[in-house]
Amino acid sequence: MTDTTEQLAPHAVERLQGLRSQGSHEGIFTSDLSVNEFVMVRKANFEPLGLVVGSCIYHMGIQYGNWNQNMEMDVLSQAMYQARELAMSRMEQEATLLQADGIVGVRLEVKRMEWDQDILEFMAIGTAIAHRSGASGFKGVGGKPFTSDLSGQDFWMLLQAGYRPMEMVMGSCVYHVAHQGFLQSMGNVGRNTEMEQFTQAMYDARELAMERMQHEAQEAQADGITGVQLHEGSHNWKPHIIEFFAIGTAVKAMDNADALVDALRPQLVIPVND
Known part of the structure; x- marks a missing residue:
């Protein structure tokens, strides 16, 4: 088995070694959980271990679209997907080093670097958590820490309903929307009319992104996506x-899911935030 620390930056390893790990209360924990989320994660019998981060700075390839044709930009679609996967995998490696069961509150951010318009930074960030009593059965696909964009409150409610998160699933599609010809543009002047070419392009691109997200959930043998x-x-x-990006958390029912759902009762929740 490859040593996880070999693929992480030295300073990342040093930082993580000062944090808690599963079954140990030595060191501190860090998280981007709000106070309410922290309480609900603890109520779910989990505890935060540390903030985990993955980064990837990626140079985008070149692809040109036909001026009057709707088409996917395959080179860019693949680049956006691979870069996010690299960032996510490095975040998971940090969670593995902490012996975490999973990561909640994951955010994926993309920003263009000022020094080159073809270079983007992709960052994945979330809070690694572990079951307080060391119970098994909460890991994600392949025994890796699960990933999810669930808040602390949503994570608690999901477990109460008898489901557990498996992994964040996503689909990306970069699409070139065809231009209209001069005569067609002139024919629309002053008229209420659907721009069918544009409608079809946007529709197709979103469907491709969602289809790819669903495929990831099927590969993870999940029951659904929340x-x-x-x-x-x-x-x-x-x-x-334009890039169309679909993302969600793939979930799977636990053995006692039906009994837990039947036991749930609607509750009045009064928000205390401004």
Whole structure:
């Protein structure tokens, strides 16, 4: 088995060695959980171990779209997917070093680097947690720490309902939306009319992103996906090039799921935040 620390930056290893690990209360914990989330994670019988981070600075390849054709930009789609996967895998390696059961509250961020318009930084960040009594059965796919974008409150409720998170699943599609010809543009002047070419492009691109997300959940043998979000952004690419990104948390029922769901009762929740 490959030593996890070999793939992490030396300063990352030093930082993690000063944090808690599963079954040990030596060191401190760090997290980006709010106070409410921290309480609910503890109520679920888990405890935070440390903030885990993965980063990848990636140079994007070149691909040109046909001016009047709707088409996926395969080179860019693959680049966005691979870069996020690298960032996620490094975050998981940090969680593994802490002997965590999983990671909650994961955020994926993308930003363009100022020194080169073709270079983007991808960052994954979340809080590694472990079961307080060391109970097994909460790891994700392949025995790795599970990943999820669930809040502390959602994580507690998911367990109460008899489900557990497996992994964050995602799908990406970078798409070139065709331009309209001059005559077609002139024909629309002053009229209410659907832009069918644009509608079809946006529809196809979102469907491709969601289909890829669903495929990841099927590969993880999950029962479903919760908290799905659809994002779109141009990342300062040329006009008419847009990324559609679908992300959610794949979940799986535990053995006692039906009994736990039947025992749940609706509760009045009064938010205390402003």
